[in-house]
Amino acid sequence: MIFLPKNNFYKKVIVMLLFCCGKTIAQDVDQNRIISDKLKWSERMALSIIKRYPEAWKIDKHEVPKWDYKIGMILTAYQKLYGKTNDPKYYDYVKGYADVFIDETGVIKKFDPKNHSLDNINAGKILFDLYVKTKQEKYLTAIKILRSNFDDYPRTQSGGFWHKKIYPNQMWLDGLYMGEPFYARYTAEFEGGEKLNDVAHQFELLHKHTFDRKTDLYFHAWDESKQMAWANKETGTAPHIWLRALGWYGMALVDALDYFPKDHPKRNELIGYLNELAAAIAKYQHKSGLWYQIPNLQNQKGNYLESSGSSMLVYFLAKGVHNGYLPAKFEKVANKGFNGLIKKVITADENGEIHMVQVCGSAGLGGNPYRDGSFEYYMNEKIVTDNSHGLGAFLLAAIELDK
Incomplete structure (x- = not known):
């Protein structure tokens, strides 16, 4: 039993101290508790990430906050998980990240609109649901700032967004994920869908220029100028097909x-691309x-089973079936993939915290030091544990399959 003094000032001070200490103790207990293996894989992974990184901006051991596309992917999954569980800690984790960057006027700290990079768009996807839930104008302002970035974004002569300003005339498969779902949602919800043709055009260009008829897969990137050392001098494509791409x-x-109406003339075309990819993979x-x-190149020496790209394929297959874009048979492929992830690359420690191994740390083309896109290059990129590329993709797959 705690006896409070009669003096109101001291009473308030003691109550505040008790509240703060209680919160700290609760956090400490939460940090030390064992994560139950009875939970679904999505929550086991989500709780493991929170346990390692109580603040989302610290994911991947960041020492200072970064407006980061990978964290954006992870937090998109947390929003989906919140929608399924209604557990406020998942919502708070997302909002906490957004509020580190977005001030009361809606300005996004550490985001320079002139530094055009599709990577900088992806984390903005979490702002739509935050605005819907809170009605705080700062989130809408930030969304509009990101949308306006497309207005003067550098493009190829054929109308495709450069992957980044520092990569002139280049389109990468990666960039489609970074920019198009945000662009599609914004134009669907705020512009009456007027830019959906532009969204579809980005897919059309990469389908036209990176699709490989020998494998039915897609090369990692395309240089319209064909000037990059990695680019095929006839087609402009990168040398190899990369799983995560x-x-x-x-x-x-x-x-x-999600944002193309059923009567939109480009919708069936995109669904066709999806079916083509599903059949190939x-x-x-x-x-x-x-x-x-x-x-x-499964039999080539040094090649390995990679977990982030595998998780992404599981997610898109499962969601494609669930949304009616893909035949039901592809759910079997997704389930086989998810079971492979659990058996081969997911581990649990003594506290129930789960980890993911065999994640390609990073890969790209060009830059300094120069990345030539060779087979050796992709094999020599670091293979890491608990990289956010893998964690976010696994979360999305686990939520979609509800395992």
Whole structure:
């Protein structure tokens, strides 16, 4: 029993101290508690991430806050999880990240509109639902700032968004996920869908220029100028097909399609691309359920089963079936993939915290030091544990399959 003094000032001070201490103790207990293996995989992973990183901006061991596309993907999954569970800690985790960056006027800290990069758009997807729930104008202002970035965004002569300002004339499959679902949602909700043709055009360009008829898969990127050392001098394509790029492409399609009305003339075209990709990747699925870092060169020495791209493929297949874009048979492919993830790349420690191994840390083209897109390059990129590319994609897959 606690006896409070009669003096109101001291009474308030003691109550405040008790509240603060109680909150700290609660947090400490939460940090030390064992995560139950009876929970669904989505919550086990979500709680594991929160346990390691109580503040979302610290994911991937960031020492200072960064407006980050990978964290954006993870928090998109937390919003989906909140929608399923109504557990406020998932909502608070997302809002906490947004509020680190967005001030009361809606300005996004550490975001420079002139530094055009599709990567900078992706985290903005979390702002739509935050605005719907809170009605705080700062979120809407931030959304509009990101939308306006497309107005003067550099494009190829054929109308495709450069992946980044620092990569002139280049379109990467990665960029479709970073920009198009946000662009599609904004134009659907605030512009009457007037830019959906532009959204579809980005997919059309990469389908036209990166689709490989020998494998039915897609090369990682395309340089319209054909000037980059990595680019094929006849086609402008990157030298290889990269698993995670296929994952970005599939996720971009299935997420952007959420905002295409059934009567939109481009909708069936995009669904066709999705079916084409699903049929192709099913052929390259390893018996374990996973896919290789370079999926069409399974037997080449050094190639390995990669977990982030595999998770992305599971997500887009499952969502594609659930939304009626893909035939039901692809759910079997998704389930086989998810079971492979659980058996091969997901581990649990003594506290029930789960981890993901065999994640390609990062991969790209050009830059400094120069990335030549060779097979050796993709094999020599670091293979890491608990990288956010993998964690976010696994969360999305686990939520979609409700395992």
